[in-house]
Every structure is written in structure tokens, then in C-alpha cells.
Amino acid sequence: MLDDLADFLFTVMVGFFLFFFLNGVLQQDVEAKQRLAEEQLDGVLAEELLLSYLHAPVAGEMRETYAGLIEESAKDGESLPRLKEATKQEIEARGNPLLKGIVLERDGERVPVYFSVLPSQTSEYASLTLASGTTVHLYGKQRTGEGRGFFRWEVPQ
Amino acid sequence: MSRRGIKSMDWLMDARMNTKGALLHWIIFGIIGAVGIFFITTANVEVGAKVHGEWPAAFLKENYFPAQKELLLLELQAREKGEEIIPELAGNAGYASGSECGIVDGVPLWNAKGRREERNCFPHAVAEAEQLAAEKMPGFEVTVRDNLFSGKGGKKTQQSSVGKYTYEKEFLADLGYSFQEYEQLKKEAAFFLSGCRNSNDIGACREEKAAGVPGLERWHYKSCGKREAIPPHVRKLVFCVESPAGTEINGKMLYYSIALDLTPGEPFPVEDISVSSADGRGELSFAENALAERYVVYLTDYAALESEAGNAEELIGSVPTGAGYLVDKREFALEALVDDASFCTSEAARGEDKLYRCEGLIFYSFAFPSSRSGSILVAVTAMVGGEESEVREWGKVSVGVA
Numbered sequence: 001m002l003d004d005l006a007d008f009l010f011t012v013m014v015g016f017f018l019f020f021f022l023n024g025v026l027q028q029d030v031e032a033k034q035r036l037a038e039e040q041l042d043g044v045l046a047e048e049l050l051l052s053y054l055h056a057p058v059a060g061e062m063r064e065t066y067a068g069l070i071e072e073s074a075k076d077g078e079s080l081p082r083l084k085e086a087t088k089q090e091i092e093a094r095g096n097p098l099l100k101g102i103v104l105e106r107d108g109e110r111v112p113v114y115f116s117v118l119p120s121q122t123s124e125y126a127s128l129t130l131a132s133g134t135t136v137h138l139y140g141k142q143r144t145g146e147g148r149g150f151f152r153w154e155v156p157q
Numbered sequence: 158m159s160r161r162g163i164k165s166m167d168w169l170m171d172a173r174m175n176t177k178g179a180l181l182h183w184i185i186f187g188i189i190g191a192v193g194i195f196f197i198t199t200a201n202v203e204v205g206a207k208v209h210g211e212w213p214a215a216f217l218k219e220n221y222f223p224a225q226k227e228l229l230l231l232e233l234q235a236r237e238k239g240e241e242i243i244p245e246l247a248g249n250a251g252y253a254s255g256s257e258c259g260i261v262d263g264v265p266l267w268n269a270k271g272r273r274e275e276r277n278c279f280p281h282a283v284a285e286a287e288q289l290a291a292e293k294m295p296g297f298e299v300t301v302r303d304n305l306f307s308g309k310g311g312k313k314t315q316q317s318s319v320g321k322y323t324y325e326k327e328f329l330a331d332l333g334y335s336f337q338e339y340e341q342l343k344k345e346a347a348f349f350l351s352g353c354r355n356s357n358d359i360g361a362c363r364e365e366k367a368a369g370v371p372g373l374e375r376w377h378y379k380s381c382g383k384r385e386a387i388p389p390h391v392r393k394l395v396f397c398v399e400s401p402a403g404t405e406i407n408g409k410m411l412y413y414s415i416a417l418d419l420t421p422g423e424p425f426p427v428e429d430i431s432v433s434s435a436d437g438r439g440e441l442s443f444a445e446n447a448l449a450e451r452y453v454v455y456l457t458d459y460a461a462l463e464s465e466a467g468n469a470e471e472l473i474g475s476v477p478t479g480a481g482y483l484v485d486k487r488e489f490a491l492e493a494l495v496d497d498a499s500f501c502t503s504e505a506a507r508g509e510d511k512l513y514r515c516e517g518l519i520f521y522s523f524a525f526p527s528s529r530s531g532s533i534l535v536a537v538t539a540m541v542g543g544e545e546s547e548v549r550e551w552g553k554v555s556v557g558v559a
Contacts, residue, residue: 010182014189021193026204033208040214047222054229063304063331067233128226131233 035144042140046098046125050138053099054128058086066090067130070104074132080111087114098125101139115139212319220315220322228328236330238293239306242286243334243406247413251280251339253288261393261416267346270354270420279346282339297328303337306330334404334411341401345372346417355421357428357447359394360387375399381412389447392420424448424546427537429518432552434525439554440504441521441535445514446546449491449539452512454521455548456485457534462551469538469548483526483533488540494519525556532556 054067069086073079087102091114100122101115115122122139129135249265250256256265258278269276283301290299290306297308310326348370349363356362360378367373378387381397393416400411429444441454455469459476466472476482487510494512501515504522513520525533535552538545 006179006182010186014186017186017190017193021196024193025196026206029204030206033206037209037211040208040210044214044217047218051222051225051229063333067229068236071233071237128229131230131237 039143042098042143043125046138046140049096049099049140050126050128050136053090053102053138054136056090058082059089060086070134070136071130071132073104074106074130074134084113088116091116096140098140099138100141103137103139105135105137106133110137215319216317216322219317219319224313224315224322224324228324228326231326232328232330235294235306235308235328236332238290239330239332240406242289242293242306243332243404244409244411246282246286246289246336247400247411250413250415251282251285251342253285253292256280258418261418262395264395264414264416266393266416266418267343268350268418270418270422279343280339282336286336301336303335304331304333306332334402334406338401338404341372342398342413342415345370345376345398346415349373349376350417350419354419355425357425358387358389359392359419363387372401375401392448393418421448424539424541424544426546426549427452427539428549430535430537430550430552432533432535432554434554434556435504437525438509439523439525439533439535439556441523441537441552442518443537443552445517445519446539448541450542451491451540452489452519453538453540453545454487454489454523455534455536455538456483456487456523456526458483458531460532460534462536463534463553465551466549467547469536469545472536472548485526487523489521 054065054070056066058064058066058069066083066087069079069083073083091099091102100117101119102113104111104113105127112119119139121142123141123143124137125140126138127135246253250267252265256267256278258266258269258276260266265278265280267277267279269278286301287299290301290308291297294308297310299306299308301307307329308327312323313326315322315324349366352366352370353359353362363373363376367376376396376398378385379395379397381399387394395414395416398413398415400413404411425446425448427443427446427449430441431443432439432441434440446452453469455473457473457476459482462472462476465475473484473486476484489512494514496514498515500507500513500520504520507513507520507522509522509524511522532553532555535554536548536550538548540546
């Protein structure tokens with residue numbers, strides 16, 4: 001009588017633990033895929049955001065776009081301060097977690113245009129090389145797994 | 158041993174055996190638990206769960222965004238090329254190639270003055286801009302409308318491992334400049350031509366008209382920077398014209414180079430005719446005619462012509478024949494003009510029947526016709542391209558027989 005009860009309890013507990021473990025394993029995989037999907041979505045949104053930033057008219061200018069201003073700044077140094085100020089306004093006005101910083105890369109040299117947070121708290125999401133050879137890098141919220149201690153490029157302040 | 162004692166021994170043995178079984182059970186249970194916990198914490202078990210939105214994300218990244226990036230670069234390229242076209246066209250009087258009216262100093266003419274009629278060669282700036290734009294953006298059907306420069310290059314397909322994305326390869330760039338500026342310049346040129354063509358001094362005429370007509374003050378001879386006076390003998394002129402809207406392209410002011418033919422409709426009449434007598438000969442002087450190729454001097458004693466003006470041949474032809482009136486006609490080619498300043502100070506040094514040029518005036522000494530007394534009328538006309546100017550005034554000198 002007691003044997004039967006012990007067998008029964010044992011089976012129930014084994015079943016419970018098996019269910020618990022399998023559920024944990026499944027849950028872990030689903031969460032990983034979910035995270036991957038979110039990261040992919042962030043990547044897509046960041047690409048769209050970069051294109052939208054480059055297409056956007058510069059504040060106060062009806063026909064000049066950020067892309068045009070970036071190309072202009074490649075030819076003369078006078079446009080860069082204007083680009084920095086306009087980009088600051090643009091990033092702050094949008095308040096998008098995927099748009100926290102813009103960096104230009106010319107001849108291997110990186111020029112920060114604007115960061116709304118510390119550059120070490122951001123991750124690179126998208127980039128585009130323009131006709132002049134200038135590559136525009138878009139930085140957004142820090143990606144999961146990219147810890148603060150992780151060695152990353154630091155923008156000089 | 159009693160029966161009861163044997164029964165309790167059996168139970169004891171059963172209990173010992175059950176304890177062993179239970180222990181075995183709990184050990185297995187512990188192993189399962191440990192393996193389970195190990196799996197949960199360490200193993201990355203792939204159970205076949207799909208990543209949501211994987212295909213759309215891949216499609217966007219590999220097809221849509223590359224296409225959008227290409228269109229963005231195309232738009233930037235179009236704007237750059239469009240901004241090249243504006244000064245290029247402006248520097249060539251609005252022509253992509255050349256004007257049918259010809260060129261002056263490398264600048265196409267907007268008009269040409271023929272012997273009888275005038276040809277108008279105002280450019281169709283929008284069409285010229287489109288022609289130039291088509292050369293700079295090959296493979297595109299370009300259009301220029303107001304400030305907008307657009308082009309269609311047909312369909313293009315972006316292919317990748319995840320699919321195909323077909324899009325229209327086209328661009329639209331705001332140039333911040335309208336080719337309609339040429340319409341304003343055409344109006345100003347037409348006004349300039351009609352107002353100053355028959356003026357002897359185009360520079361002075363331009364100054365005078367500019368005071369009343371807004372726009373003409375932006376027309377400068379040859380250069381917008383260095384102000385030059387318009388030479389009196391030059392009638393095909395190149396102008397540098399400032400943009401009516403004050404357009405700047407890449408921080409540089411836009412200037413147009415336009416050539417106009419301000420050749421007058423007919424030769425200018427010779428003015429400021431003055432004649433006197435000295436030492437038994439006549440001393441004639443008149444204002445130099447900038448366009449004259451030859452000068453014709455008429456002498457007559459037919460007094461009725463003094464107040465007459467008009468065609469020289471007709472006036473001279475009206476002198477009654479057979480009444481003994483003096484009619485004399487003398488022609489001088491421009492090459493026969495003496496350009497020596499030493500003759501300007503001394504009338505006596507000047508020989509007869511020769512023309513001397515002195516500071517904008519032409520001097521001519523002539524012997525009075527013999528056996529004549531009374532007054533002699535003198536008229537001078539200028540010949541340009543076979544056409545003779547009208548007689549506007551007569552000089553008069555009294556001649557007495559010694």
C-alpha cells in the first residue's frame with residue numbers, strides 16, 4: 001500500500017520536474033529568438049532612421065538635406081559646425097533610442113557630429129558611404145551584451 | 158519462535174527492502190534534477206523555434222535599403238550636376254552649345270543685325286538646361302520645371318538570396334534656382350536693344366536707361382568686377398549680367414555672359430558740322446562717326462537746301478540742273494584719315510582734300526570752287542556697309558570773289 005503511494009508520488013514529481021525543465025529549455029530558446037527578432041527589427045529601424053536623417057531637410061533650410069550638408073562639409077570646413085548644430089537639434093527633436101549619435105568617417109578618420117549620451121553607452125547600428133567617400137555611421141542605444149567594460153571606440157569629448 | 162515473532166521479522170525485512178528501493182528512487186530523481194538544472198543553466202538547446210520577421214528583415218536589408226541608398230546617392234548626384242548646369246549655362250548666354258546668331262569673344266549672341274532685318278536668338282533656357290542635364294545624367298529622361306530637376310531612368314531590380322525588389326530609378330532635386338530668370342533677362346535685353354541701338358554712345362545710353370528701367374544697372378560691359386567703358390566703335394558687345402534674383406551657387410554669385418548686337422538700324426547722321434573760311438579755303442569740321450567706313454562731303458550753293466534734311470542723294474538730286482548750281486561730291490575712305498596729332502594744332506599745316514582726326518573731330522580743308530561768291534552749303538554723310546546716313550544739318554560758309 002505504502003509502496004504504491006511512494007511510486008505514485010515519485011512518478012508525479014519526476015513528471016513535474018521534467019515538465020519544469022523542458023519548459024525552461026523551451027522558454028530559453030524562445031526568448032533568445034525573441035531577442036534576435038528584436039535586434040533585427042532594431043537593425044531595420046536604424047537603417048530606415050539613417051536614410052530618413054540623411055533625407056531630412058536641415059532645420060531652417062527648405063532645400064538642403066543632411067546628406068547635402070555632409071557632402072558640402074567634405075568640401076569646406078565651414079559647413080561642419082552648422083552640421084553639428086543641426087544634427088544636435090535633429091537628434092534631440094526625434095528622441096529616438098536608435099538615434100543617439102552620428103559619426104562621419106573620412107579617410108579613416110572618425111569625426112563625431114553629435115552624441116546625445118556618452119558614446120560608450122551606444123552601439124553602431126547602420127552606416128552609409130556617400131559619393132565623396134564620407135561614411136555616415138548611426139549610433140543608437142547600447143545593444144544587449146555590449147557591456148560597459150567592453151572595449152569600444154571612444155569619441156573624444 | 159512464536160508465530161507473532163515470525164510475522165514481525167517479515168515486516169522488518171520488507172521495510173529494509175523498501176528503504177533501499179526508495180533510496181534508489183531518490184537517487185534517480187536527483188540525477189534527473191541535476192541534469193535538468195544543468196541543461197537550463199548551460200546548454201543552448203535549439204528546439205526549432207523560429208525568429209519572427211526574419212524574412213521581411215532580410216528582404217529589407219538586402220533589397221529595399223540598398224535600393225533606397227542608391228536613390229539617395231542618385232539624388233545627391235543630381236543636385237550636384239544640376240548646380241553645375243546653372244553657372245555653365247549662364248556663362249554661355251543660356252546655350253548648351255551655340256547661338257545661331259553667332260558668337261562674340263566666345264559668348265553667344267542673343268540677336269544679329271542684318272542689313273534689312275534683325276534676327277532674334279533668345280535661348281529657350283529650360284530646353285537648353287535639359288539638353289545639358291541629359292549629357293550629365295546619361296540614361297535618364299530629365300525634366301527641368303521651376304526649381305525642380307527630375308529624371309526617370311526606368312525600372313531596376315535589386316536581387317538577393319531572399320527575393321527581388323523592383324523599383325523606379327528616378328530622382329528629384331531642388332536646385333533653389335529657376336531658369337525662368339532668363340525671361341527677365343530677355344525683357345531687359347529687348348529693352349536695351351530697342352532703347353540704345355540707335356544711340357551713338359551706348360555706355361551713356363545704358364546709364365540713362367538704367368535710371369528708369371530696373372535691371373539694366375545689372376548689365377556690365379565685359380566684366381562684373383572690373384567696370385570698363387563701352388568703346389564707341391564696338392557694337393557687338395559682351396555683357397556680364399548679375400543674377401536678377403541675386404542667386405548664389407555654392408556660395409558664389411551667379412553671373413550671366415550675354416552678347417548683344419547693337420548695330421544701329423541705319424548709319425548715324427554726321428553731327429556738329431561746322432565750316433569756316435580762312436586764307437581763301439574752307440575749313441570743315443564734324444564729329445567723328447564711330448561706325449563710318451567712309452565719309453562723303455557734299456558742297457552746293459543751292460541755298461534752298463539749307464533747311465532741308467533727309468536722304469543725301471535725293472537732296473542733291475533736287476538741285477535744278479542747267480541753272481549752274483554748284484554740286485560737288487567727295488568721298489573719303491577711312492584709311493585715308495590722317496591720325497597725326499601735330500596737324501591738330503596748326504590749321505595751316507593741314508593739306509587740302511585730306512581728312513585729319515583730332516580728338517573726336519574730323520577736319521577737312523578744301524579750296525573754294527573758283528568764280529563763286531555767296532554762300533556754300535556743306536553736308537557730310539557716313540557710309541556703313543554700303544548704306545549712307547541721312548543729312549541732318551548743313552554747314553554754311555560765305556565765299557567772296559577776290
